[in-house]
Amino acid sequence: MNYIIIGNGIAGIQAAETIRQMDSESGITMIGDETFSPYCRPMISLVLEGAIPPEKLAIRGEDFYEKLHIEPVLGNRVTNIDVADRQVIIDHRPKGGRKTCFSFDKLLIASGADARPIKAEGLNLKNIFYMRGRSDVLEMMETLAKAKSALVLGGGLVGFKAAYGMMKRGLEVTMLIKSGYPLSMQVDEPAGNLILKELVRHGLNVRVGAEVSSFEGDRHVTGAHLSDGSVIRCDMVVIGKGVLPSLSVVPRDRIKVDLGIMVDEHLETTSPGIYAAGDVAEYVDIARKTPWVNAIWPEAVNQGKLAGMNMAGRSVAYKGSLSRNVIRIFDMDVMTCGLVHPQDDSDHQVISEINPRKNLYRKLVFKNDTLVGMVMVNQIDQGGLFAALIQSETPIRIPKEAMLSPVFNYKQLL
Amino acid sequence: MKKVVVHPERCVGCMQCMVACATAHSRSGELFSAICEIPLPKPRIHVGVGLYGEGFPNRCRHCDPAPCMLACLPGAIYRNADFDTVMIDPDKCINCASCAMACPFGVIRYHEDIFAPMKKVVAVKCDNCIGRQAKGLIPACVEVCKSNALTFETSAEALKRKTNEVARTVSAEAGITAAAPGFNLLNAIKKTQNQLKAN
Numbered sequence: 001m002n003y004i005i006i007g008n009g010i011a012g013i014q015a016a017e018t019i020r021q022m023d024s025e026s027g028i029t030m031i032g033d034e035t036f037s038p039y040c041r042p043m044i045s046l047v048l049e050g051a052i053p054p055e056k057l058a059i060r061g062e063d064f065y066e067k068l069h070i071e072p073v074l075g076n077r078v079t080n081i082d083v084a085d086r087q088v089i090i091d092h093r094p095k096g097g098r099k100t101c102f103s104f105d106k107l108l109i110a111s112g113a114d115a116r117p118i119k120a121e122g123l124n125l126k127n128i129f130y131m132r133g134r135s136d137v138l139e140m141m142e143t144l145a146k147a148k149s150a151l152v153l154g155g156g157l158v159g160f161k162a163a164y165g166m167m168k169r170g171l172e173v174t175m176l177i178k179s180g181y182p183l184s185m186q187v188d189e190p191a192g193n194l195i196l197k198e199l200v201r202h203g204l205n206v207r208v209g210a211e212v213s214s215f216e217g218d219r220h221v222t223g224a225h226l227s228d229g230s231v232i233r234c235d236m237v238v239i240g241k242g243v244l245p246s247l248s249v250v251p252r253d254r255i256k257v258d259l260g261i262m263v264d265e266h267l268e269t270t271s272p273g274i275y276a277a278g279d280v281a282e283y284v285d286i287a288r289k290t291p292w293v294n295a296i297w298p299e300a301v302n303q304g305k306l307a308g309m310n311m312a313g314r315s316v317a318y319k320g321s322l323s324r325n326v327i328r329i330f331d332m333d334v335m336t337c338g339l340v341h342p343q344d345d346s347d348h349q350v351i352s353e354i355n356p357r358k359n360l361y362r363k364l365v366f367k368n369d370t371l372v373g374m375v376m377v378n379q380i381d382q383g384g385l386f387a388a389l390i391q392s393e394t395p396i397r398i399p400k401e402a403m404l405s406p407v408f409n410y411k412q413l414l
Numbered sequence: 415m416k417k418v419v420v421h422p423e424r425c426v427g428c429m430q431c432m433v434a435c436a437t438a439h440s441r442s443g444e445l446f447s448a449i450c451e452i453p454l455p456k457p458r459i460h461v462g463v464g465l466y467g468e469g470f471p472n473r474c475r476h477c478d479p480a481p482c483m484l485a486c487l488p489g490a491i492y493r494n495a496d497f498d499t500v501m502i503d504p505d506k507c508i509n510c511a512s513c514a515m516a517c518p519f520g521v522i523r524y525h526e527d528i529f530a531p532m533k534k535v536v537a538v539k540c541d542n543c544i545g546r547q548a549k550g551l552i553p554a555c556v557e558v559c560k561s562n563a564l565t566f567e568t569s570a571e572a573l574k575r576k577t578n579e580v581a582r583t584v585s586a587e588a589g590i591t592a593a594a595p596g597f598n599l600l601n602a603i604k605k606t607q608n609q610l611k612a613n
Contacts, residue, residue, distance in 0.1 A: 040487050046508060059489045298485050298516065305484075326511045335515055380511060381520055384481075388518035398465060409462035409520060411422055411470035 001026035003311060004088050004102055006078050006249075007110035008032030009041065010297060011278025011304035013060065015108050018308025020068045029102055030065065031073040031090060034133065037062045042297050044137045048144075048165035057134060073102070081107070083254040083271050106273050106311045109250065109261060110304060113243035113279035113295050118153065122215035127236040131162050132243070140238070144169055147235035151175075151224055153212060155182035157325065159240030163204060164329060166238075174205040174232055176212065185242075186325050186336045190354055191361050191375045198332045198359070207232075243295050245280040258282050260293040265317040267307040275311055277303035286320040287338030287372040287390055294321040322391055326380065332359060335383040338390040339365050339373035348372075353404045362404050369395040371403075379406050389413075415498055418542065418553055418564055419572050420471055424597050425461070425563040427469025431555035432457035438543055438554035441528050453526035458540040459555045460521065466605040471563055473555070474521045474540035476500045485516035490537075499542040504530035507537050561597075 003019055005012045008030050016028055039057035046052045065072040073094050080089040082101075089101045115130035127143050129136055148171065152163045155177035163173045175182070181192030182199070200206060210226045215237065217223065223233045245260040256262045256270040260282030267275045267283075278300035285292035299321045309316045324337040342348040342365045352363035358378070364386070365373035370393045374386045386403075389396070394413075396403070402412055433445065440448035440455035448455050459473040480500045483491040490506035491513065493499070502513075504527060513522050514537075522539045530536040543553035551557070556566040565572070 040489075042487055042510075043508065052508065056488070059487075297487065298512070301484050324515055326515045328509070328511060333511060335511070337515070380514055381523060383511075383515050383520075384513075384517035384522075385520045387515055402465060407463055409470060409472055410518070411462060411468070411472070412465045414422075414464075 002103060002105045003028045003108070004104040004106075005030045005108045005110060006032075006081075006088065007108075007112055007278065007280075008034060008038060008072075008074070009110060009112045009278060009300065010038075010059075011110035011112075011281075011300040011307070012108065013038050013064075014301055014304030015110065015275075015277060015308035015311065016068060016070055018305050019312045020070070022309070022312040022314065027071065028069070029071045029073060029104075031076055031078055031088065031102070033075065033077050034135075035075045036134065037064055039134055040297075041133065044131070044134055045161035045165050047134075047137050048131075048140060048162065049168040050165075054134065054138060078111070078249045081109075081249055081251055081255075081274075083251055083274070086273075104273075107275065108307055108311060109269070109274065109276040109280060110278045110300075110307075111246040111249070111280050113245050115158075115239065116241045116244050118212070118239055118241055120212050120214055122217070122221070125215050125217045125221040126219055127221050128215065129236070129238050131158055131238050131240060140236070143236050144171070147171060149174070149234045150236045150238065151212075151232055151234040152238045152240060154240040154242070155179065156185060156240055156242055157183065157327070158242070159238065160327070160329075162238040162240055163199070167202065167204060172203075172205070174207060174234065175199075176207050176210055176226070176232075178209065178211055180208055182206075183327075183334070186323075186340065187334060187375050188340055188363060190352070191334065191336075191363070191377050194356070194359060194361055194377050195329060195332065195334060198330055202330055243279065245282075245293060245295070247280065258291060262291065265319075266310040266315060267303055267318055268310065275307045277307040283318065284320040286322045286393070292321065292323070294323045296324065298324070319391075322387070324387055326383065333376075333378050333380045335374075335376045335380040337374050337383070337387045338371075339367075340375055342367070342373065349400075351400055351404060360406075362406075364400065364403055366396070366400060369397075371396060382408060385410050416552075416566050416568050417476075417498070418473070418556055418566055420473065421563050421565065422464075422468075422470050423563075423601065424561050425469035425471050426561050426600070427461055427463070427467075428560070429461045429469075430558045430560070431459050431471055431564060432461055434554040434558035435459045435540075438546060439528070439541075451528070453528065455528070456523065456525055456538070458521075458523075458538060460523075466601070466608040468601050468604055469563070471555070471559075472519060472521055474500060474542075475519060476540075476542065481516040481518065482513035482522065485512045487512050494544060497542055497544045497547060499544055500539075501541055501544075502537050502539060504534070504536040504538075509535050509537065511537075513537055 038060040040059045076090040115132045150166045150171045152159045152175045212224045214225045261276040279295035282293045306318045326335040349366045354361045361377035363375040371389045435457040436455040437445045462470040488506045490503045552566045556564045
């Protein structure tokens with residue numbers, strides 16, 4: 001048996017380790033465009049803020065491939081997947097390697113996601129970054145030393161972490177948010193406003209409702225023109241407008257693609273023997289009950305593991321993905337999970353409690369008797385319990401208001 | 415291998431386990447000096463309250479596979495095979511709270527700790543007192559528990575005891591009586607009082 005895994009992110013790594021655990025004989029080839037040893041992508045913002053050195057990003061040793069007898073093909077991008085001939089073709093011959101095409105019996109596409117590009121004039125100027133991988137952050141670090149002010153586009157998670165990191169580095173940071181408050185995909189308005197308040201209190205400049213139309217500068221960026229006609233001066237720009245699955249090599253006539261690659265409960269695509277996992281895969285969202293791409297680390301871990309098991313011959317079903325996130329901003333903790341903005345209908349019930357003085361907020365979204373979403377600001381230690389309830393779709397039999405109490409624990413559900 | 419078994423129905427909510435746990439994880443190991451230590455030692459076991467005011471000792475279950483371990487970004491959570499214990503490496507921990515989002519029991523807390531670098535906030539949870547166990551002692555929470563809500567026994571022993579309890583419901587001779595049979599009554603009284611208050 002010959003396994004090929006496209007992508008050496010966490011989904012690919014988990015799949016490779018799982019396959020190797022169950023099958024010590026077969027050949028495994030991993031093709032990835034990043035050349036250093038496997039690292040933890042969500043932690044790159046910690047490097048930016050100076051909390052950890054870049055070496056600490058590694059989550060597997062340098063001997064990872066050797067130890068698991070995996071043939072690494074690194075620094076290469078896949079140009080084509082030939083479904084009929086069961087081959088993967090790469091752009092050029094790898095160092096020391098002879099071939100540019102690799103045949104497979106089972107293939108995993110774990111190519112991840114790329115930063116969502118924006119449309120504006122002057123994007124070719126220097127010091128404009130998409131913060132996506134390790135190398136992006138290392139480049140940003142070089143610029144940081146000379147920069148005094150920065151502009152962050154997007155109030156999503158990436159924009160957010162970039163802004164936080166640069167503020168910690170002492171830069172004057174302005175954040176441009178199209179919607180009315182930060183993290184609008186993850187949190188609702190009350191929580192968003194608490195976050196905004198906390199950020200502003202620590203010196204972040206926030207501009208709401210505007211977008212960049214063009215960048216100006218002579219080689220290096222020096223400012224941005226906004227849609228409302230105003231100009232913001234800045235020495236560097238970070239674009240954090242979310243991510244899109246990397247689908248460029250997927251043959252759409254053979255493999256069904258929506259926003260991501262459509263998979264079944266065994267993480268198998270519409271083409272038998274070809275699987276997908278991680279940020280590139282699309283499967284039912286447990287809370288939303290509709291196909292969804294949840295491009296988050298914990299789902300990539302789960303999907304990689306399960307894809308590996310299914311590829312190695314053990315049939316294991318995947319229940320579905322669940323959007324969730326946790327972030328710490330200065331002294332504030334925010335955790336969200338599942339459906340945060342429910343439809344306004346009789347099936348959905350929302351209960352919430354806010355205490356602005358203590359910066360506390362908790363919101364629970366129910367669909368009939370099951371919990372389908374939550375937002376918590378501070379006191380997040382029982383958050384995993386809520387996530388587990390959403391994930392398992394356990395019917396709630398106790399008075400729902402009890403779950404808003406900070407002393408709520410799982411004994412109350414027994 | 416002996417493990418801590420939690421019997422929530424027997425907890426009276428005295429919280430002595432919390433004090434014992436914090437003391438066991440202090441620098442001095444003595445209660446009276448531990449309360450003066452900086453950082454203040456904190457418990458890894460948390461006595462919560464049920465819907466009717468019953469006590470509920472909540473501690474890490476050392477799941478296998480452990481969801482926190484899979485969710486940990488820097489790979490700071492690992493399993494100590496000798497004691498079958500899920501551990502957190504405070505040097506590697508980045509205090510991202512990913513484990514809080516993964517733990518279905520809600521037992522992980524974040525604070526400074528004597529086992530972590532100075533001034534660093536890290537994820538902290540039960541370590542099954544492996545330091546004490548290595549010295550031949552039993553976990554501090556079990557040692558101090560007066561109502562047998564926490565016991566330290568092998569799974570076979572625990573299973574046997576449960577089997578006997580079930581057997582007793584059909585045959586009075588099937589085993590000795592429970593150590594403290596009054597808990598059902600106590601919890602029923604608490605529940606009734608609570609309902610009366612609510613009406």
